[in-house]
Amino acid sequence: MIQRKVILIVLDGVGDRANRELDNKTPLQYAHTPNLDSIAKRSLVGLMDPIAPGIRAGSDTSHLNLLGYDPYKVYTGRGPFEAAGLDMELRPGDIAFRCNFSTVNEKLEVIDRRAGRIKKGTQELVKALDGMEIEDVKIFVKEGVEHRAALVLRGPGLSPYVSDVDPHAKGVRIHDAKALKPEAEKTARILNEFVHRSYEILKEHPVNKERESQGLLPANILLPRGAGMAPHMEDFEKKHGMKGACVVGTPLIRGICRMAGMDTIDFPGATGSYNTDMRGKFEHAVKALDTHDFVLVNIKAPDIAGHDMLPHKKVEVIERIDDAVGHLMEILPENVVVVITADHSTPCTMGDHSGDPVPILIYSDDARREGTEFNEIACAKGSLRIRGEDLMNVILNVTNRAEKFGA
């Protein structure tokens, strides 16, 4: 019996609801998708609740669940996965945050949460903060794209249960981090101390002096949010017996894959945005199959269209995906299973993630041929009616890799 390899394609937020602008169809129903529909006819199809019926999943909690990690156990906040996505080293127990370089005045009121979308210089700013020690806690900082950064606290007695310093609004004073549970007092104290020191250091930094001389907003403070504790996550290959890789543009999902011990395949065209190179992603995924058994491809664009509440834009994105999937099927090696699904629905009528189930398609040589079209309505007539937590078991089955329980 041949053990197959697998490409898992997550069309981020592609699930949707009926939309008046689309003749009361969903974007997947409305879009012209000859390639996806052709694959569906040779596939298992169905619906998947990313977590459970009605539960609104984040991209992070859903991807964890799809990869076989219980988000209720490993997820306390987004910070650690963002930090891992920036290639920071994390140890179980570390507390991590997403941060923005921001601009504040001397009263610590926010002028711009994104420091004028600063493009250059954050690497030098980070150097002035990284490695700081407060009490017995060591602090690490790393810059991301534009104004983005991540922060890691390492030391005894830390807790993820602290509120955001970032007030998520301008014109108001930054917030003091507050302990949301008694055991988080120390973490809140150290975090507040760090933020104040970051202001003292950054406001005098040559990069900011230079920006001010050019009439640009200074990146004079670092505002943390999304605290979370780095979990222990069993190695993906050990857990599932498949060497895993991912082709994803967004740091958050990339960080989840890194924390699972998967290899990350980066290339300039994978932007995590509307303009991402979809064909390129699939070409890199197929290449990765030479050295890996399992490749996750995440395409973020449909989620962005959902958040932007642009149904016609989402239809256009889906039709570009259909073209790229057609290309994938042309270059697909033998004995590779293709799974196409989503991490959650992002209805254009809502502008955010919903708890609606997502369509799923599983193509393999000997799949029961039960599909008709790839959309929420047609897939509901198929055999799959699973939860995210079942997905890896279903994949191990169709790739002929599952162990038998009993005789």
Next chain:
Amino acid sequence: MIQRKVILIVLDGVGDRANRELDNKTPLQYAHTPNLDSIAKRSLVGLMDPIAPGIRAGSDTSHLNLLGYDPYKVYTGRGPFEAAGLDMELRPGDIAFRCNFSTVNEKLEVIDRRAGRIKKGTQELVKALDGMEIEDVKIFVKEGVEHRAALVLRGPGLSPYVSDVDPHAKGVRIHDAKALKPEAEKTARILNEFVHRSYEILKEHPVNKERESQGLLPANILLPRGAGMAPHMEDFEKKHGMKGACVVGTPLIRGICRMAGMDTIDFPGATGSYNTDMRGKFEHAVKALDTHDFVLVNIKAPDIAGHDMLPHKKVEVIERIDDAVGHLMEILPENVVVVITADHSTPCTMGDHSGDPVPILIYSDDARREGTEFNEIACAKGSLRIRGEDLMNVILNVTNRAEKFGA
């Protein structure tokens, strides 16, 4: 409200995948099954995951689950159910094994795992071993069909976590049983001592001297495998309020039914093989309804065709089943529910059990009439989407036997 009786027909391994030799249909789709399809039109239909999505069930673990016994609690290995299938008495805590009478040379290297498929004399050979005592452990042996036998160890401090003595190959030395957990040291020691004693006793046995004089391979050792601990299993009738019986040919499933306290109905035509008398099985099942409320019928043939990777053979078996089911419906008394399903899929493309769901049909006088055909694709459009653990509750409901929860 009339309490109905029920026949549960398990078409062992009948679920399958798309097969190129069958125009990319499954054997159930491809086969001509006018009787099954006619019943489906008057039935509830759907899909069942024997254990959970993607989980590859054994026949044993699945039948346990279908009968309402959690295999994760009662199943540690196949041995006890094989032993019970040979009508051995088992007490909770006994450690049991499947065995082969085999042929080894003086270096204990395996010449033939099946002792030339010995047909006669194992009853006498067993007498020379049964009742042996090693340390404080009492040992029981019983012969099965041809070279098969079962072994039971009874005594304090025993564990099922020992490896097989049977090396599952010829030309190699027998294996020493090893403790897979520290608490199994004693069991491994006693098992190894028993195997060596069995060789010393059997090699000199008159039955073997006679075989050798005829140029036949001697059955000069007993090789155990598939250790398991006999569980406590609540009596089926007490658990479900139905007096149960089974018409099954395979000792393993027969043993599960015996351990559940069900009556076993044997007749010579129930062979557990391709040539089994299917009409005869259903006639015996209908007769058993005079004295029982629940009758399990297992037909092993489709599973054998799946293991043999013979799709056309499987189609032929299914068409014979369809004929027999037609006969059943002619002789079916009133107020009897008929459930037709499988314990797992055994795809001919794979040659072993898979984790794919199985079709299920539930016929009763007042069933919602939702089916079209009895196969994996058509049944997916019906209402049932259950797991094996749900089956007894569903049966208690359609037989009007379930207790109401609340007012």
